[in-house]
Amino acid sequence: MTSVVDTYELSPMQAGMLFHGLSGGDAGAYIEQVVATLREPLDEAQFIRAWQRVAERHPVLRSRFRWEGVAQPMQDVIERVQIPVERLDWRTLAEAERQQRFQALLDRERTRGFELDQAPLMRLVLVRAAECEHWVLWTTHHGFLDGRSRFLLWQEVFAFYEAFLRGRDTELPLPRPYRDYIEWLRQLDDDSAKGYWQGVLSGYRAPTPLVVARDREAENVKGDSCGTHEVRLSAVLTSALRKRAREASVTLNMLLQGAWALLLHRYCGESDIVFGVTRACRSFLEGAGDMVGLFINTLPIRVRIDPESELVSWLRQLRAQQVALRDYEHTPLVRVQGWSELPRGMPLFESILVFDSHTLDAQLRALGGAWSERRFLGLGHTNYPLTVVAYGDRELLLQIEYSRKRFDDAVVARMLGHLQTLLEGMAARPEAKLKDLPLLTEAERRQLVELWNRTSVAYPPARCVHELVEEQAHIRPEALAAEGGGRRVTYRELDERAEALAGQLRTQGVQSNSLVAVYLERSIEMLVAILGVWKAGGAYVPIDPEYPAERIRFMLEDTQAVVTLTRKHLAAALPASDAAVLHVDASQGSVDGRSGRRLERRPMSPQQLAYVIYTSGSTGHPKGVPIEHASLFNLICWHQQAYDVKPDDRATQIAGPAFDGSVWEVWPYLTAGASVHIPDASTRLDAGLMVRWLAERQITLSFLPTPLAEAVLRENWPETAALRVLLTGGDKLNQRPAHKLPFRLVNHYGPTENSVVSTCAEVTAEGARNAAPPIGRPLPNTRAYVLDRHLQPVPIGVPGELLLGGAQLSSGYWNRAELTAEKFIADPFRPEPGARLYKTGDLVRWLPEGDIEFLGRIDHQVKIRGLRIEPGEIEACITRHAAVREAVVIAREDIPGDKRLVAYLVTENPPAELVDQLRALIRAAMPEYMVPAAFVLLDAFPLTPNGKLDRKALPEPEAGACSTRGCEAPVGEIEAALAQIWCDVLKLERVGRHDQFFDLGGNSLMAMQVVSRVRQRLVTELPLRELFAAPTVARLAARIEVLRAQPGSAPAFDALTWLASSGQSPGVTGNREQTEL
Structure with missing residues (x-):
């Protein structure tokens, strides 16, 4: 029988981790692992005995969480525990197989997780890899140990082990117990902390976006959902960074914080940056440095960036901003979030930076003696999309841990390279302005500016058309x-x-x-x-x-x-x-x-x-x-070569006369001896008629505006059709053809200011799955740059404005000298006098293979409740659904003060659950505030006379447009009771049986209030994870009926009442938990 010798409250950090576990989060989150490589004989019995002795000394190693039958979650200390140990002998295996099996072992132990109400929350695996080589895998739950504690415990384990080998025992000083820290936390002044944090976060209403684009990988992540990239900086660079930090009177940690803030600024374009930092929190309590337990806390750092600031003075300002933080570093993050001005359910930040003076391996090896031959590798991951970990050894080690559901491996590898380049610039140029610090490596900059703009082609001397x-x-x-x-x-x-x-x-x-x-x-x-x-x-x-x-x-x-x-x-x-x-x-x-x-x-x-x-x-x-x-001549020469125009070709003229596409439709053909065919007005607007007309006229090349092209691609093409190239452009092409076409499909992009076409890319059915077709690469003798607001090239995958130059560029705007000076600027990348670039106002990004992806208009970017949103990113996500042919997302303010996102869809055989599926699809890829409030299904999008989308003609959403079912009344007593509970908690007048709890503004605190009220009113013990799995009234009612029907389902006192009432629960983003580390 388990004997409990002590019980006390949880720290705020422990409460957050417990919430994550109870809400059904990733089993591998908050699992910490240490791999020890011991190239020495190992007496396994004495080694295990040493671990048992250490567990007897420290209550946290014998602790568990308890949440059932208590007024608030507690931690119990068990009198005695037996540490689970698994022994494996791999001496006969080949090296490659040993490594493969060990990786599988790491994954198994991490994903296995722990039963949080069972002590101990740790286990060991001893692998005998060779006669004198052992691998020790120590897996623990982060809820009871931080990094400093693991360092202390390894020392104790080997102190006892070495004594046992000599046939002796040893006595070590006994540190203060963890409950002393819990008691100290209860004495903190909450009112003072509230005033401080409200001042720090005043006016901050939107989390810093992680806008790095995914590469062309499949949407669904296979296998491990977490990844890690790392880079070790040279000793010379590390020394230079330490010197720079001393000159600015800041720590190396603060300098790294500044670099990360600059990187986020360059990536997202925001000047007000917030991210999380982890504090050790061991300086206030006497003797805390030798205590074993969980002391760390993660808190927001707000960094304001003026690109004109000089580096050293800016770092000093950063230090000044953080002086007072030390007095409030113990404040629970959930309370900080509650005191902020962010809308409920929205996280304060999505990336954190963790700094440790040394790795565990370096700390232990520094002890000398036998320690110098042992190797220790720490492994673990948080519940944040992006975590930067820095170890300040002689050679600074930088790691980025990330969610593969949000970021691709190549994206994070480039990000880490950019962080290194920023640090190199900070070390080399202390006098530099922030805007002048390099982000790109020389090789990457050369690729973006030069290699991908090597478009020179020697055409014949220009002539009049x-x-x-x-x-x-x-x-x-x-x-x-x-x-x-x-x-x-x-x-x-x-x-x-x-x-x-x-x-x-x-x-x-x-x-x-x-x-x-x-x-x-x-x-x-x-x-x-x-x-x-x-x-x-x-x-x-x-x-x-x-x-x-x-x-x-x-x-x-x-x-x-x-x-x-x-x-x-x-x-x-x-x-x-x-x-x-x-x-x-x-x-x-x-x-x-x-x-x-x-x-x-x-x-x-x-x-x-x-x-x-x-x-x-x-x-x-x-x-x-x-x-x-001359500009039109370049376009003609390219077109005739690219599409092998011959006199027997038959082309179409479909675009309106005032649309510059009409220029391109005619003159490349009439200058080559081909013929141009003009359909009547009814044919050019009907996809079926157009396909038949193209076949009847034996058209070989045709340009169709994007909406019409997308429509004809879905038609059945007669075998008699002679079309060999279908050209499209004028709007964003959303999808690839579903099957192989009997002709080439080429997507084009170009503003009128650069002579119709500036870039192009062939589109195939075999292209990247779930990826919108790109607009391709610049035409011969044209140039394309993706730049930030300071005219600096942005990295691959990061959005920026597209600027164009070259042989097809206009001289400017007619009778608009001021606008010409604003939009047509000097080319900073070309040496020849008079070289200019046109600022298109289009938001794009480079893809890794060198194509450009169109995201939308910069002036279509919107802000809702202070949140900057790029609708094109949401549109790209929506069109990944097989039933969605086209999607447009706009911000509407049909009621003054009520601005919201509305998604307009053209669908094909949409399922009844389409809207729910789309919401889930969006939530899996981006923050909650980017989920449209309404979805409107249309038969077709309204078009302008030139065949482009007419945004002004998109209809106002009708009541209930946010759901395919509208607001359906609850059915039955359980649903009615649940709907009333939701109304009470969410402060709403009514709730439909299919409304999603988190769509209505629910967050983790409210979720726990719902669970508490379900227990009270429906006399049912409802696990919190059930609300996350079944977040509608109808689905949750069905789950409650199932739970009630199970044997032994007598109601129990709700263990989460304390979390709900005390506000010590972390925030939730939509239906995904955002547990604060």
Whole structure:
């Protein structure tokens, strides 16, 4: 029979770890292991005897948790325990097999965990690896021991062991018991701590995001969910860092804190950084240095970063901020979180930094003698997504422990490299400003800036586009040039009609770089008009007849167009302007080209303007983007080579006339002798009709705006289809094709400011699973950089703004000098004078293989309750679900002050539980605040005339849109009682039977209150883990019925009342526990 000799309360840290265990968390969390390699004869009997003697000396080694039948969880000290020992003999095994078996043993012992109410919470495995080599695996629960305690215990074990070998006993000084520390904690001033922490965290309302992207790995983690990377800094660098710390009057620990804060700042872009640090907490209680138990505490450190600050002075400020922390380092983290301004259920931080002056191995080997031949390796992991561990030996050892469910191995390896580079910069440049400290290694910077931008290709000397079309008219005059609207035109006819139009334009005053408005729909006349403008020496300005009159009037006035080209049936809708109006209808004799006369050729330069296309502007007025012939020539040369354009190719013209994609649809083909085919309006909007039309016309290359392309990919393609390349772009491509296509699919990206297309990537069904297709790599003679706000390259996987430069770049905005200076900047990476970059405003990231992934617009980033959110990241996660074809996430504020995320979905055969599944999918990858409040299912997304998503037309969510079932009333007495309990705890008026507890704002404290009230009202002992496993009223009621039906299910007093009432429970993020180490 177990004899309990002492019982006392838990420390706050112990309470948090107990909560984690009771709530069904990862069994391997808070399991600590030490592997001792002993290359000496080992008397196993005496060794085990030594461990037993040590356990007799220290109550914590004979302690257990007790939570049943007590008013509050306690720790019991058992009079005697028998340490579990397993012995293994592997002397006959090959070295490789020994290593393999030992790794399996480590994993087994860690995942096995402990029964928290059974002492001792430790066990041993003795492996005889060779005649004189033993491996000792000591596995413990972190709830009773910290790192200092393990160091003390190993010394005691070998002191007794060596005495026993000599046939003697030994007496060691007996330290103070752990209960003294618990008693001391009870005397702390809570009010003073509250004031301090509220001051520290004032205004802090959002946790520092861990925005590092996953690589292209499968979503579901196989095997071990935790990973570790480490790097050992040289003695020279470590010494330099210590020197730098002394100069700044800070500890090496504080310097490392500064480096980690800078890394988080560079990764997420925030200047107010908070992460956790672990404090030893042994300095206040007399004799605490020799006590065995759990003393550490993890608390938030808030670091404000001014990129213009000088390093040493900033480190001194960091020290000044932490001077008062020592007086409050024992404050329970859950109370700190409760005193903060963060919304309930949200963690204060997701990464922690742990500093230890020495590794366990270094501490023990420093004892000398036989210790110098022994090796000790400490293993363990926390419940945080990211833990940085630093050991301040002669050569600083840095480790990052991480959750593989949140981070890929390669991502963390790069992160560790960036931390090392920051430290190297801090050591070498104490006078540097924070913004100038390097983050990337030289090799990585060279890769991002130079190697991935080696795009130089020697094309023929640039020429004007219409000259290339004229050559085709001379080579193949009777070949089909274009077809649409029931009419066809040959190259000769197209050239002659354009020539005649050019003559009329000249008489109207059109000359070099004159602007001519083209007010036409998609048609052969549009092609004639553009060619005619170019032949006359001018540049065209496309104006969509569907535009509002006010927008058309602004464009005509802004460009001071000399002439407006249109057709008779459109002319009446033209707003009045100073521009002359010419009709280009095919029946108009003056422009039909039958005279055969050719204008006197004026010398033209490829640097002349080809067109000015207007794009939307943030001021309410569109902005004009002028593009030269030379820029368009580069685009044409690339396109013709990349897609092997031949005269027998048949291409499409589908984009609206004012969309710059129409430029790309036409001129790479008419300059190569191919033909362009124009479908009617109804066909271009219907995926089924489009597929049939493409097959009937034997189209070989076609550009379709992204939404239309995604739709046609789901259609059945006739075997008669001749399509060999489907090009898409204009919006984010969300998914890869589900099966192999009979043609190539290529995704394109590019702003109007860089001549239509800037990057491209081929998309296959065999691409990375669950990953949105990238936008690829820069085109020949173009450059692409992903930079932070200080124009520094960001690491692979980290979001930044895309900047573009090269041969296709516009000179700026028409009549907008101030905006041009803001958006078109000097290229800091090119030596040639005048090199510029365009700031796209698009948020992207480099992928490891060198492709660029589009994330969204920077101006689409939103803040809700102070939380910065990138909707594109959520969209990418949602589209991993097989039933979701397309997804858009926006922030809506339909009720003033009530801003929330809304996800819009286009689905295919969605399951009834789709919304619940999507919420779970999002929660598995990102914080709770990024879970949309509502999900709206649509048949199709609204589109603009150019085929892009029309965000303004997305409907307001209806009541109950957050659930596919709405708010369904509880069924039965148990559900009704549970719903009332939830309403009481969550302060809500009503709760539906399918509403998710954590979606409604529940957290760990509230979860334990629910468990307590279930025991009182329903007379049922409900384990806390059941609420996490069944977080809806209906599912939890079903579990209660099962529990009641089990034999011996008599109600017991709720053990978690104390945790719930005293506030000593850790926070919970959504339906995932966030236990505070």
